[in-house]
Amino acid sequence: MSWLGYPQVMLAAWCPAVTVGLWHLLRRLTVRLPARERFVLAVGTALTPLLAMAVPYLPHSPLRDALPWRAPIAWGISNGITNADPAQVLSAVGAQLMLAASIVPLVSLAVSFAAGAVHVVRTARTVTLLAPRQCGDVWIVDDLADGIGGDAGQAARNLASTVGLARPRIVLSATVAESAEASAIIRHERAHARARHPLWIFLATCALRSWWWIPGRKAILGETRLAAELWADQDARAADGAAAVARALCAQIDAHARPAGPDLALAGGGIGFLDPGVELAHRAQALADPPRVLRAWQSWTVRTLIVAAVGAAAVLL
Template sequence: MSVSWLGYPQVMLAWWCPLAAVGLWHLLRRGSIRLPARERFVLAVACALTPLLAMAVPYLPHSPLRDALPWRAPVAWGISNGIADIDHGHVLSVIAAQLMFAMSLVPLASMAVSFLAGAFQVVRTGRVFARLEPQQCGDVWIARASGPATRGLASTVGLVRPRIVLGAEVAASAEASAIIQHERAHAEARHPLWIFLATCALRSWWWIPGRKTVLAEVRLAAELWADQSARETDGAAAVAKALCAQIDAASPRHGGVAAGGSAAFLDPGTELTCRAEALASPARVIPVWQAWAIRGTTVVMVGAVTLLL
């Protein structure tokens, strides 16, 4: 079994590229948590989508870049280096050949299954909210149906055209302004779409350790971003009251359920402690040039990993 097989395109895409992307994010995590929520979100989403972008890089075996690398990268959809020198009398060689074939097929199959599952979830969520009989009021949709499903309901649904859906009780509450501003930030930044892509992409690389932490960061950063937007408009105290009201409405003792959707005000997977600490602390702000420098550096790093792996 030759060690050179570790540099084959299918191995690079199935293992080294996602491992490098996730590992790099974990390496930068200690510094990234000190950044504003917008930059944290950009870094986490970029990490999640890098292996997906690498799959779309054309396979150019005669390019100067490819010849300059000690491994055989990159590779396009469905294209890989085959193994012709298999010694069928050697068990390890046969097993290695089968593993190489799996590394060509499994990432594509996993990606297809993951996005199909994501599409199914989007359709199911759309049907759930359709049954709530929402009525448009400006840029907000108010659920006319009553019951536990609308208690504390505040969510942003839809990928291309996000819609803010509120329960009637939430829309009439004193915290409505902060909640609407929070959801409006989700909609304007297309958080449901980016979370959908990050979720499907990371779910495709189920064999890579540490990927769930990246997805948790994507969701948390989106919530912190929306909290900060609402904080700038209504103040930290109003956002904190709105968050407490949503938690109380979703608690079992009040017969409520957590709002479901693409990016809910109260997401079950969100670290509420981090959000509370962020609201209790001064807002994290960096100069505009630093923000753009971080985003530019992120693009360069994503491009490098995408092209080289």
């Protein structure tokens, strides 16, 4: 039982479990926040266990000794088990589990980010093959649907996505760029690009995927993506009005609800105008309701509290 408080167990189990649990516990309150604050909270929650892994290991820190558990404070993660008796089955199994608690999180992080990097490269290659031409800050793909029929052709003609991590690019098909809804769609995608949503969603996806043994983590990733879409919808709504955004949203439903067409997926490379599923209902409801906006000082207060909570959890867990 005493081993449950060791740093490697804190990092592998307690930190992600407590972080995800608190997020779910406060869910009814956080959904009332504006989209930007919801996004910051979701990303902060997703990255907390990853940040905890990066805190220096200070076993003789006064703060560590003052806590009732062996807080990792934490990147050495291993207080080695030296009192395990090989002759006792439970001690031998426990020692192996403690070793796994030290190694598995690191391996999972490496594998998850490697998979994310592969996806980013594939997305960049797909965009390059589409041969887009630059028109201001928007890249237009001409004749994307030539020779493509059925659902794939429809998806190609309705392409609208923000791709790239460090330097996001807005990629539109010529059909979308020439449509009546182009203004709202472009403003929506510009909001994604300005806020670096592809980068933050990439980091959140890789971090959450690496904690595959923690239940409830997928809901946080879903909230991250939904909040990003609501944020972009709100920016487009402020410029063009709710009706224009609603028309643009409806115009994109069919193409993005189908799996066929260019692969510019959310996590790792691009953010499409619509992530099919229950997200659509939330976005439509948000357009029907008055926009949720905090005053500047309130917004910064909420964000400061989120950053402080993430920092405290990363250091203490």
